[in-house]
Amino acid sequence: MKLAVERTIKTIASVLLLLLFSSFSFAAEDIATSQELDIYEAVFRWQFVHNASAQQQRAQMYFIAVGEKDMDPSDELLQRFAGNIPPVRKLSDSHRVQGEGILDKKTGAKGLAFRATIMQWLFDNTVIVRGGYEEGDLSASVNTYTIMKEHGKWKVTNDTLELISHNGASQRIDRAPGKTRRRFALALVAGARRVRR
Numbered sequence: 290m291k292l293a294v295e296r297t298i299k300t301i302a303s304v305l306l307l308l309l310f311s312s313f314s315f316a317a318e319d320i321a322t323s324q325e326l327d328i329y330e331a332v333f334r335w336q337f338v339h340n341a342s343a344q345q346q347r348a349q350m351y352f353i354a355v356g357e358k359d360m361d362p363s364d365e366l367l368q369r370f371a372g373n374i375p376p377v378r379k380l381s382d383s384h385r386v387q388g389e390g391i392l393d394k395k396t397g398a399k400g401l402a403f404r405a406t407i408m409q410w411l412f413d414n415t416v417i418v419r420g421g422y423e424e425g426d427l428s429a430s431v432n433t434y435t436i437m438k439e440h441g442k443w444k445v446t447n448d449t450l451e452l453i454s455h456n457g458a459s460q461r462i463d464r465a466p467g468k469t470r471r472r473f474a475l476a477l478v479a480g481a482r483r484v485r486r
Contacts, residue, residue: 325407327443328436329355329362330369332405332418333377335445340422341430341453342401346375350393350400354380357406375400390425405434414438421452428455 333353337346351373355362361379370377380402383391391402405420415437421430435447 324443326363326366326369328407328416328418329366329405331436331443331445332420332434333370333403335434335448336403336405336420336422336432337373339448340401340403341455342422342424342428344399344401344424348375348401349398350375350383351377352380352383352391352393352400352402353377354402354404355406359404380404385425387426390427391423408433416443428453430454 333351337351342348351370353362353367353370354360355366359380361381367377367379378393378400382394383400383402384394386392389399391400392398393400402423403420404423405418407416408419409417411417415435418434418436419431420434421432423429430450431452433449433451434445436443437446
C-alpha cells in the first residue's frame, strides 16, 4: 500500500512538473512571437518612410509580407497598422501588372510591396533583418537592417542597401573592407532580382 501511494505521489509530481514547464514554454513562445511582431512593425514602419520608390508615401496602398517565402502577415501584425495612411494590406491582396506596378486585386489602387525576414539574432537586443520594397517592374530594393531594442522599443539602427533596381536596370552594391565597389547590370526579369557575379 505504501509503495502504491509513493508511485501515485511521484506520478502526480511528474505531471505537475510537466505542466509547469509546458506553461513556461508557451510563455517564452508568446514573448518570442510578441518580439517578432515588434521587430516586423519597426522594420515596416522604417521602410514606409525610407525607400527609393517613385511613389514614396503617395502610394495608395502598402502590401506587406514576412518570412523567406513572402507569407502574409498575421492579423495581429496587420492590426498594428490600422488607421495607417496609406492603408496596409497583405501581399496576397495585390498583384503585379507589367508597366503599371503593384495593384490592389479588388480596387486596382496602385501600391508598394514591402518584405521583411528575420535572418539572425545577434544578441537578445539585436537582430538582422533582410527586406526591401517593390514597385513591380518599376523599381525595387534589397536591404539589410540592423534592429536594436533600446529602452524597451525596437528600432532600425542601420539600413544597408544591397541591391536597387530602377526601370529594369539593377545596381548591386558590393562592399569590400575599406572601399565600396559598384557594378551595374541589366535586369533580365521584372522587378529586383539579385544580379549574379
